[in-house]
Amino acid sequence: MTGLTAKQERFVEEYLIDLNATQAAIKAGYSEKTARSVGSENLTKPDVAAAIVAAKKNRSERTEVTQDYVLTSIVETLERCRQVRPVVHADGSPAMGETEGKCPTFCV
Secondary structure, three states, X not given: OOOOOHHHHHHHHHXXXXXXXXXXXXXXXXXXXXXHHXXXXXXXXXHHHHHHHXXXXXHHHHHOOOHHHHHHHHHXXXXXXXXXXXXXXXXXXXXXXXXXXXXXXXXX
Protein backbone atom coordinates (compact mmCIF):
# COMPACT_ATOMS: atom_id res chain seq x y z
CA MET A 1 0.00 0.00 0.00
CA THR A 2 2.05 2.87 -1.23
CA GLY A 3 1.24 6.48 -0.51
CA LEU A 4 -0.44 5.70 2.80
CA THR A 5 0.72 6.47 6.31
CA ALA A 6 1.21 3.57 8.70
CA LYS A 7 -2.09 4.46 10.43
CA GLN A 8 -3.91 4.56 7.09
CA GLU A 9 -2.51 1.15 6.14
CA ARG A 10 -3.68 -0.23 9.46
CA PHE A 11 -7.05 1.47 8.95
CA VAL A 12 -7.47 -0.34 5.62
CA GLU A 13 -6.58 -3.70 7.21
CA GLU A 14 -9.03 -3.15 10.07
CA TYR A 15 -11.77 -1.74 7.85
CA LEU A 16 -11.82 -4.94 5.78
CA ILE A 17 -12.73 -6.98 8.87
CA ASP A 18 -16.23 -5.60 9.39
CA LEU A 19 -16.47 -2.48 7.19
CA ASN A 20 -16.85 -0.30 10.28
CA ALA A 21 -14.82 2.87 9.70
CA THR A 22 -15.09 4.10 13.29
CA GLN A 23 -13.81 0.86 14.78
CA ALA A 24 -11.12 0.60 12.12
CA ALA A 25 -9.90 4.09 13.05
CA ILE A 26 -9.78 3.21 16.74
CA LYS A 27 -7.91 -0.04 16.09
CA ALA A 28 -5.53 1.79 13.77
CA GLY A 29 -4.54 4.08 16.61
CA TYR A 30 -6.63 7.19 16.03
CA SER A 31 -8.25 8.89 19.02
CA GLU A 32 -11.59 7.44 20.10
CA LYS A 33 -12.94 11.00 20.28
CA THR A 34 -12.21 11.67 16.61
CA ALA A 35 -12.48 8.10 15.27
CA ARG A 36 -15.89 8.60 13.69
CA SER A 37 -14.88 11.65 11.69
CA VAL A 38 -11.40 10.31 10.88
CA GLY A 39 -12.88 7.00 9.71
CA SER A 40 -15.36 8.76 7.48
CA GLU A 41 -12.68 11.10 6.17
CA ASN A 42 -10.31 8.22 5.44
CA LEU A 43 -12.95 6.55 3.27
CA THR A 44 -13.09 9.68 1.08
CA LYS A 45 -9.33 9.91 0.55
CA PRO A 46 -8.45 8.58 -2.93
CA ASP A 47 -5.35 6.64 -1.78
CA VAL A 48 -7.21 4.99 1.08
CA ALA A 49 -10.26 4.21 -1.07
CA ALA A 50 -8.04 2.70 -3.76
CA ALA A 51 -6.21 0.60 -1.16
CA ILE A 52 -9.53 -0.74 0.14
CA VAL A 53 -10.70 -1.64 -3.38
CA ALA A 54 -7.38 -3.35 -4.14
CA ALA A 55 -7.41 -5.26 -0.84
CA LYS A 56 -10.99 -6.45 -1.41
CA LYS A 57 -10.07 -7.60 -4.92
CA ASN A 58 -6.99 -9.38 -3.61
CA ARG A 59 -9.03 -11.13 -0.91
CA SER A 60 -11.67 -12.25 -3.41
CA GLU A 61 -9.03 -13.64 -5.75
CA ARG A 62 -7.14 -15.32 -2.91
CA THR A 63 -10.19 -16.94 -1.31
CA GLU A 64 -12.17 -17.36 -4.53
CA VAL A 65 -15.16 -15.98 -2.63
CA THR A 66 -17.11 -13.30 -4.45
CA GLN A 67 -20.39 -11.56 -3.67
CA ASP A 68 -22.09 -13.74 -6.27
CA TYR A 69 -20.72 -16.88 -4.61
CA VAL A 70 -21.97 -15.78 -1.18
CA LEU A 71 -25.44 -14.88 -2.45
CA THR A 72 -25.75 -18.07 -4.50
CA SER A 73 -24.72 -20.14 -1.47
CA ILE A 74 -27.29 -18.39 0.72
CA VAL A 75 -30.07 -19.02 -1.80
CA GLU A 76 -29.06 -22.68 -2.16
CA THR A 77 -29.07 -23.13 1.62
CA LEU A 78 -32.49 -21.50 1.98
CA GLU A 79 -33.93 -23.62 -0.81
CA ARG A 80 -32.59 -26.79 0.80
CA CYS A 81 -34.02 -25.79 4.15
CA ARG A 82 -37.39 -25.22 2.49
CA GLN A 83 -36.89 -28.54 0.68
CA VAL A 84 -37.25 -26.87 -2.72
CA ARG A 85 -34.31 -29.10 -3.66
CA PRO A 86 -33.60 -32.14 -1.51
CA VAL A 87 -30.15 -32.60 -0.04
CA VAL A 88 -28.58 -35.65 -1.68
CA HIS A 89 -25.28 -37.52 -1.77
CA ALA A 90 -23.20 -37.58 -4.96
CA ASP A 91 -24.96 -40.85 -5.95
CA GLY A 92 -28.38 -39.18 -5.69
CA SER A 93 -29.51 -40.91 -2.49
CA PRO A 94 -31.09 -38.76 0.24
CA ALA A 95 -28.48 -37.21 2.52
CA MET A 96 -30.78 -36.70 5.49
CA GLY A 97 -34.21 -37.54 6.80
CA GLU A 98 -36.99 -35.19 7.73
CA THR A 99 -38.28 -34.39 11.20
CA GLU A 100 -41.96 -34.31 12.11
CA GLY A 101 -42.19 -30.72 10.88
CA LYS A 102 -40.87 -31.73 7.45
CA CYS A 103 -37.75 -29.63 7.89
CA PRO A 104 -34.40 -31.39 7.43
CA THR A 105 -32.64 -32.07 10.71
CA PHE A 106 -30.01 -29.38 10.14
CA CYS A 107 -32.72 -26.69 10.02
CA VAL A 108 -34.30 -27.58 13.37
